Amino acid sequence: MNAEDMYSGHHPNLMTREEKEQYEHVDSENGIPTYSPILRDWILFGRITGNEDDDEDYLGMRPSPEAEYRQEFERRSPALGATPELLTELTTHYAKLPAGGVQQRKLFNCLRSQMLRQLISCDGAKSMDDLVDILQKEMESGIPSPVPDWYKFSTVTFGPRKIGYDRCSNWLGPCHRAETHDKPQFARCSKCKVAIYCSRDCQAFDWKARHKKVCKHVAKEREQIIRASAAMSMFAGR
Ligand SMILES: [Zn+2]
Ligand SMILES: [Zn+2]
DSSP states (O other), rough: OOOOHHHHHOOGGOOOOHHHHTTTTTOOOOTSSSSSHIIIIIITEEEEEEOOOOOSOOEEEOOSSSSGHHHHTTTTOGGGGHHHHHHHHHHHHHHHOOOOSSHHHHHHHHHHHHHHHHHOOOOOOOOOHHHHHHHHHHHTTTOOOOOOOOOBOOOOOSOOOOOOBBSSOOTTEEEEEEEESSSOEEEOOOTTSSSSSSHHHHHHIIIIIIIIIHHHHHHHHHHHHHHHHHHHHHHHOO
């Protein structure tokens, strides 16, 4: 469970229409699926192509930047394993979805989270074109995004942990900043330790706009998750 999931749900009266749609899993408008099968494989399930150890393309989970998978992660394919065909499929599919609708937003959000999770910075990215540009460049370079010096591969198995880059929680701003290789990592709200901000300005804005009403609830949820995780760790003998 990452900060974004913890922060975004459970407060329907404080969510924007866009957040509600995202949260309530509104999967289709006019019955069109959000993902084509090839995009589903690639974006959701981590289809990895051209792996060194295996000439055949195969389906598998993308290695996560956690201590357990560190070696695999450091050998991961650039750009989420994108190929020119996949990027074309992505842009074509995206263009067919109702402009500005929930499906486009979901596809954008999903791709952005996958990229951030894989330490591909989406700092400032506002549109699908921005994300595709970033992937295109990384694909052409043939080199996966480097791991920043400040990044710690998490050894935590259950409960809240940092995986990949975080983005600024001032969504209402709206702020599109995300962590990057070259800047220090973002700071968390000292009270709940869930909301994450790129700057004091964003924290101040979000506090007024929403966070002061949410902070306590989010903190309580975090405590509950930590307690449940400790129980699971004991059960799993860790
Ligand atoms: Zn911000
Ligand atoms: Zn807080």
